[in-house]
Amino acid sequence: MTSQLIKITKKLYKQNFYQAILSALWLIFPLEFVAVTFHIIYEICFHRNGILEVILNLHTNLPGFYVISYLLKSTNDLTFITISLLLAFFTAENLFELRSKLSHEHLAGITSLFIYFLLIVETAPSLDFPQITEVAGNLLIPIVIGLLTGYGYSLLAKNSHIKLTVSYWATNRLIIIFSLLIVLIGAISFIVYQTQLFPNYLSQQLQNLIQVGNRPSFWKIILATFLSNIGHFFGVINDFTTTIGNHFSSGTVNLAYLADHHNLWKIPYPITLHSLYDSYGALGGNGMLLALAGTILMRVKNQRARLVAGLSFTQTLFDQGEALMIGIPILFNPLFLIPFLVAPIVSMSIGYLAIVVHLVPASAYVIPYATPSILRAFLGTNGNFGALFISLLSLVISGLIYYPFVSLIDQLTAKKEDDPHA
Amino acid sequence: MLKWLRPLVLLLLIGLLGIFGLRWTQQNMRNAIPSANSRVSPIILVPGSSATQERFDAMVNELNNKTKTTSSLLKVTVHTDNHLSYSGTFEPGRSHPYIVIAFENNDDGYSNIKKQAAWFNHAMTILSTRYHFNHFSAIGHSNGGLVLTRYLEKYFNQQKMRINTLMTIASPYNFSETNIDKRTQMLTDLIHDNKKIPSNLVMYSVAGTENYNNDGTVPFASVEAGKYIFQKQAKNYTQITVTGEDTTHHDLPQNGEIVSLIQQYVLHISDTKQRPDVNVRH
Numbered sequence: 142m143t144s145q146l147i148k149i150t151k152k153l154y155k156q157n158f159y160q161a162i163l164s165a166l167w168l169i170f171p172l173e174f175v176a177v178t179f180h181i182i183y184e185i186c187f188h189r190n191g192i193l194e195v196i197l198n199l200h201t202n203l204p205g206f207y208v209i210s211y212l213l214k215s216t217n218d219l220t221f222i223t224i225s226l227l228l229a230f231f232t233a234e235n236l237f238e239l240r241s242k243l244s245h246e247h248l249a250g251i252t253s254l255f256i257y258f259l260l261i262v263e264t265a266p267s268l269d270f271p272q273i274t275e276v277a278g279n280l281l282i283p284i285v286i287g288l289l290t291g292y293g294y295s296l297l298a299k300n301s302h303i304k305l306t307v308s309y310w311a312t313n314r315l316i317i318i319f320s321l322l323i324v325l326i327g328a329i330s331f332i333v334y335q336t337q338l339f340p341n342y343l344s345q346q347l348q349n350l351i352q353v354g355n356r357p358s359f360w361k362i363i364l365a366t367f368l369s370n371i372g373h374f375f376g377v378i379n380d381f382t383t384t385i386g387n388h389f390s391s392g393t394v395n396l397a398y399l400a401d402h403h404n405l406w407k408i409p410y411p412i413t414l415h416s417l418y419d420s421y422g423a424l425g426g427n428g429m430l431l432a433l434a435g436t437i438l439m440r441v442k443n444q445r446a447r448l449v450a451g452l453s454f455t456q457t458l459f460d461q462g463e464a465l466m467i468g469i470p471i472l473f474n475p476l477f478l479i480p481f482l483v484a485p486i487v488s489m490s491i492g493y494l495a496i497v498v499h500l501v502p503a504s505a506y507v508i509p510y511a512t513p514s515i516l517r518a519f520l521g522t523n524g525n526f527g528a529l530f531i532s533l534l535s536l537v538i539s540g541l542i543y544y545p546f547v548s549l550i551d552q553l554t555a556k557k558e559d560d561p562h563a
Numbered sequence: 564m565l566k567w568l569r570p571l572v573l574l575l576l577i578g579l580l581g582i583f584g585l586r587w588t589q590q591n592m593r594n595a596i597p598s599a600n601s602r603v604s605p606i607i608l609v610p611g612s613s614a615t616q617e618r619f620d621a622m623v624n625e626l627n628n629k630t631k632t633t634s635s636l637l638k639v640t641v642h643t644d645n646h647l648s649y650s651g652t653f654e655p656g657r658s659h660p661y662i663v664i665a666f667e668n669n670d671d672g673y674s675n676i677k678k679q680a681a682w683f684n685h686a687m688t689i690l691s692t693r694y695h696f697n698h699f700s701a702i703g704h705s706n707g708g709l710v711l712t713r714y715l716e717k718y719f720n721q722q723k724m725r726i727n728t729l730m731t732i733a734s735p736y737n738f739s740e741t742n743i744d745k746r747t748q749m750l751t752d753l754i755h756d757n758k759k760i761p762s763n764l765v766m767y768s769v770a771g772t773e774n775y776n777n778d779g780t781v782p783f784a785s786v787e788a789g790k791y792i793f794q795k796q797a798k799n800y801t802q803i804t805v806t807g808e809d810t811t812h813h814d815l816p817q818n819g820e821i822v823s824l825i826q827q828y829v830l831h832i833s834d835t836k837q838r839p840d841v842n843v844r845h
Binding site: 399400403 | 569573577580581583584585587588589591592697722723
């Protein structure tokens, strides 16, 4: 099975579009790494109830707290928008260059960036900065737009005998292309507004399907996590699970019960997204990436993978796996699809069993925001060491699930290096 | 050496975060006010002395007309032997159900207000379990406001209950005393215990004035004395004076101006359509 997986991956590596995506992802990795680092600082120090904020009481002790927090927040948002813009730019550039091997003065990239920016701003539910940032979090859109644009330009370059440079001819064509694009995107946005089919339409419909009933069952939680992780795998960074978790009132009912009785073992709804997904199924962000980072550091020899994992290890401790996803990359990488989907489900099942057989209480306490994932079950159960142990156990088991796949990285690169000589 | 430094630092950091995070979590839970609000948030109405449970009928009618809703009105009288008699309906689905809590013994006087506050607490305990609410707003007319204030200071349990807004209408915090320097026993007691008043309370004290001094029954200075109890203790304390038509003590609850104030500050429903949100932040 592993040899088949390598075969598929290698085949994919030879595709122009896949290479275009990979090198674009590698180009934006440094920026993503910096952005995520600052994002973590914002979340733990400046978010309301962020873990360092509550411990050090920063909002009273740190002068200029609100100004810094506002600056950091807007810088973060802008950086993430820039990242997706760059992704649209580089994907189109790479694909064009790979396909037509021509110099074209970055026309494909500029066009792709233009289309993408116009599209996300115009189809955001409102012209509101956070809303646009949220749409920009979806990395699949810039990649698809980049690929389409790159492909379109390479066709144009093949069919016309003149080089696609800013010559008299090209400028004339470009004016037509850009005008058409503006009208086209305007029309698309118009339709989006008229039909209310915003980019998040599909995920909202899925949410409505899962949100039936007044408490989340084990299977619903598994399904929600599965869907959310598939989304992440294809670059659709979402907070699907959080939104669904917030929908159900079981968490608040639990808290109300705890406020009266202070007994974790007898809370009315022990199985919630908080007690399963947050505590055991998302250590290191979606897909148990903390386990992956650890496994790579322990096992892999590949320099690049080691560098990325070494850099992002601290980030995954704080649940931010995006840099790791982009750097390895895990996005669109068939090697990691299976463990990425399976590891969280196995971990959550372990947590579920432990809660059901009353080995550990369900975590229902309010914990500080951006608590490191390892500590979430521990804090949520009011310091139950059993829960901490179950967290570590599910982490180790996830590491074991990732292990056979991670070792393929070395095999793949070894064969890739052999290929040219063969 | 350097190879072990980072794991060591991370482990230490996680350990510290664990210890202090746990402390915060426990602290947070210990003084947990029921952060989970029940869906139902009734508005409790307390009439003054000599008034019965029908005291607020006109006012509720007026409010329902103005807000174009049909909120239900439940009228409860607490009898001297602690049993409750009910009339009217309680419909939790409506925006804000009203509950009038009146007292069989509705005499004036400090000793009676003490008794009424105890009866009120008894009624609240029963009603909150029976109708499943853990937060409410309250409006007290005349002595009803004094009963509410004493209830907040003596009986109110912030761990189990939350009060959003309190409005007292012409409540004589210093009884009929017109001189603010002469504090009655009740005012002294209320000021003495004011630390128990929840610090998140939004409080409005409305006074009516027929002439420059009083509303025909209660002196303005006595209403104003409320500031010694609430100011600096509640989150907000706002003193509002209403003049003009229908400003005699007994007309005040159905006074158009006061009904508008209740609509705005207690129900939070405004007449005029709000301007659309401006999306681009500056």
